[in-house]
Amino acid sequence: MDDRFFDNWSTQLRKGMLELCILNAIGGTRLYGYDIVRRLREIEALVISEGTVYPILSRLRREGFLQTTIEESAAGPPRKYYRLTGKGAEILTRMNDCWGKMKTGADGLKGEV
Amino acid sequence: MVELSENARKGLDDYLRQVRSYLRWSKSLDREEVEQNISEHIERELEGAPEPVSACTLDGVLARLGSPRQWVPPEAMHWWGKLILKLRTDSEDWRLSYISFGFLLVGVLLMFLVSPLQVVFFAGSFITARAALAAAGPGDLGAQKWLLYPILLTVSVAFVLTLFLGPALLAGIIAAELHEVDWVRRDSHMGVIAFVYTATVLVTSLWWMLLGLISCKRPGLIREPLRPFADRFNRRRGPAISGVGLLLLAILAGFVALYMNGAFDIFMR
Numbered sequence: 001m002d003d004r005f006f007d008n009w010s011t012q013l014r015k016g017m018l019e020l021c022i023l024n025a026i027g028g029t030r031l032y033g034y035d036i037v038r039r040l041r042e043i044e045a046l047v048i049s050e051g052t053v054y055p056i057l058s059r060l061r062r063e064g065f066l067q068t069t070i071e072e073s074a075a076g077p078p079r080k081y082y083r084l085t086g087k088g089a090e091i092l093t094r095m096n097d098c099w100g101k102m103k104t105g106a107d108g109l110k111g112e113v
Numbered sequence: 114m115v116e117l118s119e120n121a122r123k124g125l126d127d128y129l130r131q132v133r134s135y136l137r138w139s140k141s142l143d144r145e146e147v148e149q150n151i152s153e154h155i156e157r158e159l160e161g162a163p164e165p166v167s168a169c170t171l172d173g174v175l176a177r178l179g180s181p182r183q184w185v186p187p188e189a190m191h192w193w194g195k196l197i198l199k200l201r202t203d204s205e206d207w208r209l210s211y212i213s214f215g216f217l218l219v220g221v222l223l224m225f226l227v228s229p230l231q232v233v234f235f236a237g238s239f240i241t242a243r244a245a246l247a248a249a250g251p252g253d254l255g256a257q258k259w260l261l262y263p264i265l266l267t268v269s270v271a272f273v274l275t276l277f278l279g280p281a282l283l284a285g286i287i288a289a290e291l292h293e294v295d296w297v298r299r300d301s302h303m304g305v306i307a308f309v310y311t312a313t314v315l316v317t318s319l320w321w322m323l324l325g326l327i328s329c330k331r332p333g334l335i336r337e338p339l340r341p342f343a344d345r346f347n348r349r350r351g352p353a354i355s356g357v358g359l360l361l362l363a364i365l366a367g368f369v370a371l372y373m374n375g376a377f378d379i380f381m382r
Binding site: 032033034037049050051052054055056057058059062077078079080 | 114141142143146147149150151152153154156157158177178179180183184185186188189
């Protein structure tokens with residue numbers, strides 16, 4: 001019962017955090033999809049199916065937070081690079097701000113267990 | 114391009130085929146873009162792997178990539194896509210609930226055509242609803258109840274009415290018929306209404322006392338047909354049912370005694 005509760009809670013948390021992690025992973029650089037996945041893979045607590053990242057990238061692009069450029073690659077198929085737009089950078093700042101406040105607030109509520 | 118073994122190629126083709134089948138339900142996703150993302154990801158994952166890449170290696174990559182279904186998130190699906198997906202992939206108990214509700218709707222529609230087939234559909238709806246109930250187990254039914262409760266509630270109400278009042282109705286009808294028979298009319302010394310009333314209440318009180326006893330011994334006989342509405346019915350309810358039966362019998366005895374002593378003669382004139 002406790003495990004199920006924790007699993008549900010952590011799944012919801014991961015879903016909510018994924019977009020923030022993706023935008024932060026891109027940050028001020030330009031990355032292509034696979035590199036973003038690889039960077040997210042390093043966050044142990046995120047535990048995601050790697051395929052979930054790509055639909056989110058597409059959605060963020062459609063919403064104008066990301067822009068893409070396709071470049072030919074000698075090693076394989078053309079690579080699609082993602083970069084934050086101005087609107088994306090702005091929303092990322094707000095999201096980080098919000099997350100920071102939430103984390104600080106939640107940490108402040110912690111007592112002795 | 115990374116070279117795949119024949120089995121690995123088949124595995125990849127199968128994965129892409131499944132992704133494409135989900136993409137058909139998408140309202141906004143670009144099929145080419147999704148396939149490009151998949152091939153780019155696989156290509157990069159398999160860089161440096163010994164070629165031709167075996168099916169086993171590719172399976173590991175596809176497993177990390179996740180289910181083909183997740184390439185089309187719910188918000189990118191048409192409503193009908195979500196519905197089909199729900200019907201195709203939800204647990205079996207949900208499908209039973211849909212079937213049960215479907216049978217009920219067909220049964221209701223057939224009522225307008227005065228077809229005896231409606232009984233078959235109602236029975237089918239009830240049986241599948243009970244199967245869904247059994248599959249769902251003792252926990253909360255959640256939203257499934259909106260599909261299952263209409264038929265379960267209808268049948269439960271009919272069952273309760275039949276169980277508690279059926280014998281009374283039957284007794285009333287039989288008493289009304291019997292009163293036409295000469296020897297009954299001669300021996301009963303009662304008017305038709307009093308005779309029917311007495312017989313009905315007598316049978317009801319005796320039946321309820323018996324029901325109370327049955328509930329004490331085997332509460333499941335009443336609880337099970339009424340699932341999930343009478344899940345809290347237990348043997349402690351038995352004395353209450355018998356008590357009501359006994360009370361009815363006492364009231365009837367008083368009524369008959371008063372009747373025999375002519376207390377109601379004033380109304381009979």
